[in-house]
Structures are given as C-alpha cells and as structure tokens.
Amino acid sequence: MKKIKARQHSMDELVRSISKSQTVIDNWISNAIGNRKSNHQKHATVLHLPIVLKTLQRLRSTDKRALYFALMSKIQSSQIRWISQSAKEIDTGDKLPAEFYNEISNMLYRISLRCGAEELNALSKFLLQLLANYESAVQQRGISKQNTKFYRNCLLPLAKTESVSLLYEGLSLVPPSSRNIKLLIEMAFFFHTSQFTKLLAQLECNLLRSNSFSLDQEEIDVFFPLFFDIMHKCILLGDEHICIKLLSKITQDWNFEMDDHYESLLIEICERNAANEVIQALNEDKSFDSCPERRWKVIQSQSSWDEFMSYVCHVDVNLFNEYQDLDFLQQKLSSVGPSLNDWKTFLDNHKIPATANPSVKALIVNTILVTLVANKPLDFVMSIMEHMLYELNYCQYFVDTAMLAGQRSYSGFHCLFKAFSNSRSSVLTSSTLFKFLEQMKDYHFTTSDYYFMMKSCLTGAGHHSLYYFLFQYISRKGSSLYQSSNGSLTWALPPRIEQLLKLSIAEQKGDKRILEIVGSVGNWFLAHHSVIGGNEIDQNTLRQIFGDEYVSEVTMRSLVDLEKKYTSKEVGHSYRSDKRHYSPSADLRMSSRLHRLLEFAEKQTSK
Numbered sequence: 357m358k359k360i361k362a363r364q365h366s367m368d369e370l371v372r373s374i375s376k377s378q379t380v381i382d383n384w385i386s387n388a389i390g391n392r393k394s395n396h397q398k399h400a401t402v403l404h405l406p407i408v409l410k411t412l413q414r415l416r417s418t419d420k421r422a423l424y425f426a427l428m429s430k431i432q433s434s435q436i437r438w439i440s441q442s443a444k445e446i447d448t449g450d451k452l453p454a455e456f457y458n459e460i461s462n463m464l465y466r467i468s469l470r471c472g473a474e475e476l477n478a479l480s481k482f483l484l485q486l487l488a489n490y491e492s493a494v495q496q497r498g499i500s501k502q503n504t505k506f507y508r509n510c511l512l513p514l515a516k517t518e519s520v521s522l523l524y525e526g527l528s529l530v531p532p533s534s535r536n537i538k539l540l541i542e543m544a545f546f547f548h549t550s551q552f553t554k555l556l557a558q559l560e561c562n563l564l565r566s567n568s569f570s571l572d573q574e575e576i577d578v579f580f581p582l583f584f585d586i587m588h589k590c591i592l593l594g595d596e597h598i599c600i601k602l603l604s605k606i607t608q609d610w611n612f613e614m615d616d617h618y619e620s621l622l623i624e625i626c627e628r629n630a631a632n633e634v635i636q637a638l639n640e641d642k643s644f645d646s647c648p649e650r651r652w653k654v655i656q657s658q659s660s661w662d663e664f665m666s667y668v669c670h671v672d673v674n675l676f677n678e679y680q681d682l683d684f685l686q687q688k689l690s691s692v693g694p695s696l697n698d699w700k701t702f703l704d705n706h707k708i709p710a711t712a713n714p715s716v717k718a719l720i721v722n723t724i725l726v727t728l729v730a731n732k733p734l735d736f737v738m739s740i741m742e743h744m745l746y747e748l749n750y751c752q753y754f755v756d757t758a759m760l761a762g763q764r765s766y767s768g769f770h771c772l773f774k775a776f777s778n779s780r781s782s783v784l785t786s787s788t789l790f791k792f793l794e795q796m797k798d799y800h801f802t803t804s805d806y807y808f809m810m811k812s813c814l815t816g817a818g819h820h821s822l823y824y825f826l827f828q829y830i831s832r833k834g835s836s837l838y839q840s841s842n843g844s845l846t847w848a849l850p851p852r853i854e855q856l857l858k859l860s861i862a863e864q865k866g867d868k869r870i871l872e873i874v875g876s877v878g879n880w881f882l883a884h885h886s887v888i889g890g891n892e893i894d895q896n897t898l899r900q901i902f903g904d905e906y907v908s909e910v911t912m913r914s915l916v917d918l919e920k921k922y923t924s925k926e927v928g929h930s931y932r933s934d935k936r937h938y939s940p941s942a943d944l945r946m947s948s949r950l951h952r953l954l955e956f957a958e959k960q961t962s963k
Contacts, residue, residue, distance in 0.1 A: 401437070402436075402438075403436050403437070404441075405439065406441045408431070409456075411427065412424060416463045416466065421463075432452065451492065451496055452489075452493060454496075454499060461505075461509035464483060464509065464510070465513065467479060468512075468516070476517050477517055477522075479513060480513060480519075480522050483510045483513060483526070484510075484529070486510055487507075487510050488529055490529075491531065502531070502537070504574045504575050504579075507541075508537070511523075512544055515548055516548050518548060518549050523541070527541065527542075539562055543555055543582065543586075555586065563605060570610065571610055573610075580618070583602060584618055586602065587603060591625055591629050592629060596631050599631070603638075623635070661685070661688040661689060664688065668712075669716055675715035675761060676718075677761060679762035686723060700743050708748075708750070715760065717753040718756035721754050721757060722767045724740070725737070725768070725771050726766065729771050729772075729775045734775050734778065734779040737775045738953075742953060745953060751956070754768055754957060755768070774808050776812045777808035777812045780937060780938060780939070780942075782812045782943060783943060784912060785812075785950055786808070786812045786910075787909075789954070801832070803853070804852075806833075807853050810822045810825045810853065811860075820867075821910050821914075821915060823870070824910050827907065830877055830898060835892050835893070846878075846882070847878040847885075857870050857874065870905070873901060877901055880897065915943075916940070
C-alpha cells in the first residue's frame with residue numbers, strides 16, 4: 357500500500373506531548389512504544405507490532421471504523437520501526453508489514469458485507485490497491501505460504517460487484533500458484549451474477565469429477581460459506597444430486613466437518629423444500645447419525661409410521677413437558693386404507709408398545725383421532741374410538757391426550773367437539789359430552805369447544821338449541837370478553853362466534869333476535885365493569901335478557917318441543933329451514949354410544 361504523502365513527524369514527540377493534548381490514538385501508540393537499540397533512523401519510533409494489531413482487531417470487532425482508520429492513517433504517515441513479540445526487529449524495507457494487509461483486508465471485507473452497489477464499486481479501488489502492494493510486502497518478509505483469507509477478503513467483494521473488468525483486474529494480481537483461489541472466485545462471480553449454468557459446469561468439470569483437484573483445509577474453511585450458498589441454491593432449484601455430490605466431496609473426500617450452525621441450517625432448508633434425498637445423504641453420515649437432534653429431523657422426514665413410532669417409543673422425550681411440531685404424522689397415516697376394516701386392521705397390527713412412555717402413547721392416540729376427525733364422518737370416528745377404547749384398552753392414553761404440550765386445545769375431548777360439529781345430527785351428542793366434562797374439575801372448555809357446540813345446532817329448522825350453548829358460554833366466559841381500544845372499553849364475542857351468529861343465524865336463518873340478545877348482554881357488561889365483583893353476570897339476569905329464547909337444557913324432549921314451537925312460528929318469524937336433514941333418532945343413537953363410551957373410559961381410568 358502506498359504511503360500517504362504527508363509531513364513525516366516523530367512519534368516520540370507525540371508521545372512526549374502534554375497528556376491533555378493527547379488523543380486516544382496517541383495513547384494507543386504510546387502503549388506500543390518499544391526501546392530503541394540503535395541510533396539509526398533518528399526520527400523513527402519503535403512500536404510493538406502485536407500490540408498495534410490487537411488494537412486494530414478490537415476496533416474492527418466493535419465496528420469503530422473512524423478510530424480504526426484514524427489509527428491506520430497515523431501509522432502510515434509516520435516513520436516506524438517494528439518489533440515482533442520476541443522483541444526482534446522486523447525488516448519491512450520501509451514498507452507496511454504484511455500483517456497489516458491481512459488485518460486491513462478483514463476490515464474491508466467486513467465493510468463490504470453491508471455495502472450497496474455504489475459503495476461496493478468505490479471499495480473495490482482500495483481492494484485492488486491492497487492486492488497490488490501485498491505481493492511486494494510478502495516477498496520482503498520472505499513469506500512463501502499464501503494467505504487464502506486475504507485473497508478471499510479482497511476478491512469476493514470484487515465478484516459481488518458483477519463487474520467482469522474489476523474481477524479480472526483483481527485475478528491478475530493473484531500469483532499463478534494460487535490456481536484454486538482463482539477458480540473459487542470465478543465460481544463466486546457466476547453465483548452472484550446468477551449464471552447458474554456456468555457455475556454448475558465449473559463445479560462438474562473442476563471440483564466434482566476431477567480426482568486431481570483438491571482444496572486444503574484453509575481453502576475449504578474460508579470458502580465454505582460459498583459452497584453452502586451453492587448447495588442452498590441447488591436445493592431451491594431441485595438439483596439435489598448436485599448438492600449431494602458437493603456435500604460428499606467436501607465432507608468425505610476433503611474431510612471437512614460442518615459446524616452445528618451450518619448443519620442445523622441445512623437440515624431446515626431441506627425440510628422446508630422437501631429435499632429428502634439430501635436429508636438421506638446426511639443421514640448416511642455417521643457423525644450425523646450420532647447427533648440426536650439431527651436424527652430426530654431425519655426420522656420425521658424419511659421414516660414411515662412404523663419406523664417413526666419404533667424410534668419415538670425408545671427415545672427419551674416427554675411430550676407432556678416439551679412441545680414438538682408433530683403435525684406431519686398425520687400424513688404418515690394417509691397410507692391406511694379408506695374402509696373401517698382397513699383402519700381396524702391397521703390398529704390391530706400396529707398396537708402401541710407397552711414400553712413406550714405415557715406421553716408417546718397419548719401422542720399416537722391423539723394423532724389417529726385428529727386425522728380421522730379431519731377426514732372421516734362422525735360414525736366412522738366413533739367406531740374407531742370404540743375399537744381403541746373397548747378392544748385395545750387405550751382409555752388412559754385417550755384421557756392423557758389433554759396433557760400433550762402444545763396440543764391441549766385440540767386434543768382428545770376437544771377434538772370430539774369438532775367431529776360433532778361436522779355431523780348433521782349431533783346436538784344431543786354435543787350436549788352429552790358437555791355435561792360429562794362439566795363434572796371433570798380439571799377440564800377447561802375452550803372458545804373452540806363452544807364454537808363447535810353452537811355449530812352442531814345449525815342443521816334443520818330447530819337451530820334454537822344453539823341458545824343453550826350460547827347461554828352457557830356467556831355465563832362462564834362473559835367476564836373475560838372485555839377489550840380495550842384507544843383508551844375505550846368494549847365488550848364483544850370472539851370473532852369466530854360472532855361471525856357464526858351473524859352469518860349462519862341472523863342472515864341465513866333469519867333469526868335477528870340473537871344479535872339483539874348479544875347486544876343487550878354487551879351493554880350489561882359495560883355497565884357493570886367498574887363494580888367490584890359485579891362483572892360476573894348472574895343466571896337470573898342472563899335469563900331475563902334471553903327471554904323466550906332461553907333454553908334450560910338440551911334433551912331429546914327439549915329438542916322435540918323446540919321443533920314444534922318454532923315450526924308453528926316459522927312463517928311469522930321468517931325462519932328459513934336448512935336443506936340438510938336433522939335426524940333425532942341418529943342423534944339419540946350417537947349420544948347413547950358416546951355416553952356408554954365415556955362411562956367405560958371413566959371406569960377404566962379410575963381403577
């Protein structure tokens with residue numbers, strides 16, 4: 357690097373100046389002062405090179421650029437003799453020591469990572485000057501080993517400029533012996549200019565096919581981020597075989613070991629893009645196979661239901677305490693046949709191992725139940741439930757689903773409410789489950805539970821049983837529905853329930869009364885929110901607000917009475933019937949089946 361033409365001054369004079377006039381730069385230099393052993397170069401100051409370098413490194417790591425370059429400027433504009441750690445004088449031939457080139461390249465590379473196109477072009481001029489002066493500084497010191505990181509620091513920003521002229525000007529300054537560096541920088545240029553076809557050709561011809569081409573450990577380590585970016589790009593473009601070849605070349609042929617950060621990131625990229633072949637290649641690596649977290653990821657992606665369950669039943673994991681994203685398991689059940697016999701046969705042939713921990717047993721039952729509710733009618737779901745509880749004795753596993761971390765709101769009983777809401781005849785069935793769970797002190801009804809109970813009442817003209825579940829919801833949850841917006845207090849039902857009442861009842865059924873009731877309830881809560889203990893609405897007040905729409909219970913008798921009552925008033929109230937048919941007998945049968953099943957499960961789990 358050329359010295360800045362400036363007036364040469366004595367560093368000793370700066371150090372001896374009055375302390376008040378000393379800058380922080382002067383203080384750093386004074387700390388690096390060494391003893392003179394000769395009188396030649398009278399105006400030269402002796403500085404310890406390691407101390408100055410450590411100061412620059414500290415400024416770089418804390419991103420104090422102004423101080424960094426101020427110190428460099430003072431060093432360049434001064435006559436300095438450098439001594440090493442062992443107090444031996446370093447022969448620099450009146451040039452800046454080679455160590456400074458390495459340090460400055462680190463700083464400029466750090467700056468280039470945050471540069472825009474215009475700033476990067478300006479920075480390139482400094483990098484080219486640094487490259488031009490580096491060779492003579494190295495030769496002066498008699499250093500023969502190339503510094504891969506220095507060339508990476510200077511050349512990679514040139515490649516990112518996407519300028520062919522800048523790139524080849526920089527490559528012309530690289531010694532002929534550094535062939536690998538030139539090749540890698542050309543690959544970086546193709547990558548950053550989106551010339552992926554040329555990049556793949558370069559890979560195939562030089563890195564992947566040629567056994568004679570090899571990178572040393574330093575070259576792989578310095579350029580691994582580039583290799584990782586290329587593998588990432590291959591995965592995005594669906595070229596998994598190229599990614600696998602490159603990965604194999606790096607890890608097996610060149611014995612490079614990825615750190616944990618890159619390993620985890622590569623797995624995440626593969627899973628996000630369903631790069632199963634790459635995951636399989638990683639799995640074949642012994643070091644990969646020995647890592648529990650990575651093994652868990654691969655098992656999720658690659659294994660069948662049997663393989664995953666065999667693995668998870670023996671792994672030390674407590675799903676009651678730690679959440680795992682296991683929704684993917686539902687896909688693994690897609691191979692089970694469509695008929696009821698197919699599912700029963702599957703369950704009989706894949707019984708839950710007795711040695712599995714309780715959380716895994718609960719997970720398996722819950723996964724099966726969630727899958728069935730999403731894809732099968734209610735009668736099918738109930739038949740499989742009966743098979744699991746009566747025949748396979750999974751009662752405790754079913755009850756334990758409520759304890760699964762991260763799945764409590766849609767596990768076990770919660771899932772059944774959703775199943776009932778998808779049926780045309782399940783009003784009484786929903787009420788049966790509701791009354792059973794009311795007796796369980798540790799069961800917490802969710803907003804979704806009430807939503808699905810209300811939704812189960814929409815079939816047929818007799819939607820008025822919905823008022824029963826709405827009453828129960830408001831009496832239990834009403835005091836928690838206050839909202840604060842811009843300093844004002846409001847009260848409103850959850851959006852999901854509110855939309856159900858507006859669209860499905862008020863508009864489609866023509867029952868506007870339900871919105872009047874909700875409005876009156878909201879007014880009551882707003883009027884009583886400031887009263888201590890007064891925001892819990894009492895049953896009598898709520899009954900008065902509901903008026904004639906109050907439904908005290910849901911039984912077969914009450915359903916029949918509601919049907920008679922509102923069928924006779926249908927014309928006057930303009931209630932519109934649903935074309936879907938509600939079958940009281942089907943609802944009664946399903947309710948009876950559920951009641952027997954719940955009693956059986958309760959008896960089995962209380963032993």
